[in-house]
Amino acid sequence: MKLALRYAGLLAILAISIGPFLWQFATSIKGPNEDVFVPDFIPDDPTFGNYAAVADVVPVWSFALNSLAVASVNVLTNCVGAAMAGYALARLRFRGRRFAAVIFAGSILVPFEAILISLFLVMRGLGLTNTLTGVVLPGSIAALNVLLLRNAFLALPAEVEEAAIIDGANAWQRFTRLALPSVKGTLVVVALFSFMFSWDDFLWPLVVLSDQEKYTLTIGLAYLQGTFVQNQRLVAAGTIIAVLPLILLFLLLQKHFFRGVGEGAIKG
């Protein structure tokens, strides 16, 4: 009886959590003759035609390609750049280490929204507004990731590296051959969340991009909604295109997502 109640509660929350996604998917596969306003989750005549049709209205696949490019570069720069900085902070002794740590910690405390306009001016100064490079750069090495990796490197035992020092390995060799392979778990978390943030980001691309051909998926979709709101099937197809890659990634790597939340990889 108690178990039945628990399942009833779980099922109710399940419906609330994924019901909206299912409704969007159902809308996206409804044919042109079916009334989308009728609350019917199962289409009479399901079709994937809307996924092709949405590309005739806006270049949704090139938006997706832009998003993929931005997110992939973001993963690479964050993993490499944050690992290098984190390694130096955790494993190398030098004057000015405190100063460097304060710069990173201070950067975490600055809310992005507060520097939005000022950051746009920096990008304009660099001539990078309306470019995908301009979209990537500000988040390319997140201070939060530097600190996450610093903590991971700090947790490694000192003995292994001491042996390598005696063998004559220099700092770069110790970093790439010993330290990096030992923090694989944290690197996966950093990669995953870098991808997700970049893929999902809305405010910054909205401010920095102005030409439709440079749009990433998120602002492309907001634009699609503004222009062609009368055909909900197309908007729905566009949203499914935007969310499906992340859902697949999440299903494959959910252990790391949960671990990432535990380690504070999301600022919330």
Added chain:
Amino acid sequence: MTHRPYTPWLFLLPGLAVCLMFTIFPFLNMIVLAFTDASALGGGQFTGADNFVRMAQDPKFWVAARNSLLYMVCVVPPLVLLPLLIAVLAQKIVPGIGIFRTAFFTPVIASAVVVGLIWTWLLDSRGLVNSVVEALGGTRIPFLTDSTLLLISSMVVTVWRGLGYYMVIYLAALANVPKDLHEAAMVDGAGPVRRFWSVTVPALRPTMVLIAALSAVNGFRVFSEIYLLSGGTGGPGGASTTMVMLIQSVGRGLTGEVGYASALSFVLFVILLGLLLITLKLNRREDQL
């Protein structure tokens, strides 16, 4: 010596360069610009506190500040309580629990834009929610066209999106609540509701403070949900605009008033910093208890 003196700086160079150029410098520049009349075209004279005087007399600022504050106050209680209830429900390992937990987390990975578009469609004047309302004999509710209802709808979306994320944090914390506390309470004859309030809640108080702080900061920073639900307008007559929306619309484009937008950003920063300091203080008091 294990490395040359400049080696650490080579490791740090990319990371430091990005943080200094794209966070620290814009931040300091924002504070300077807040006291000027700089425009999108550049230039700008030092104008003292003029921007802040203007702000005090700007009804748009007060609407935006009130909305952001209201938003924060309204989303915190549900975001502290509901995920806790869900976590308690999803804590016990029963067959299929992994599927449930995965499903509960799905809204977290979807972007604000995807979530915004899904809910715009659900809450449309002829959307699914209104179909149900009509089927139950009610009249259509103007979720997205009435400025108050728009704010409330947006808050619901924010809460919906946060449930799974905070549930995961609570699940981790629940795993650390000592079992013998529950067993002792059971021996004393406490039922599940009583044990929830007298054992679980006190044990989770630090986690609840953390989640209250996180959700308060994020509530005050709200942008995407309300931007999308209102189709970028901020509601009828801009009555549902929030602080970040205002900053974005004042400072952007060729007519952007960079100085005034920076002053607004400065106020946003001070309020968020204040929230952070309050949280730290609360946390410290928790530690002392």
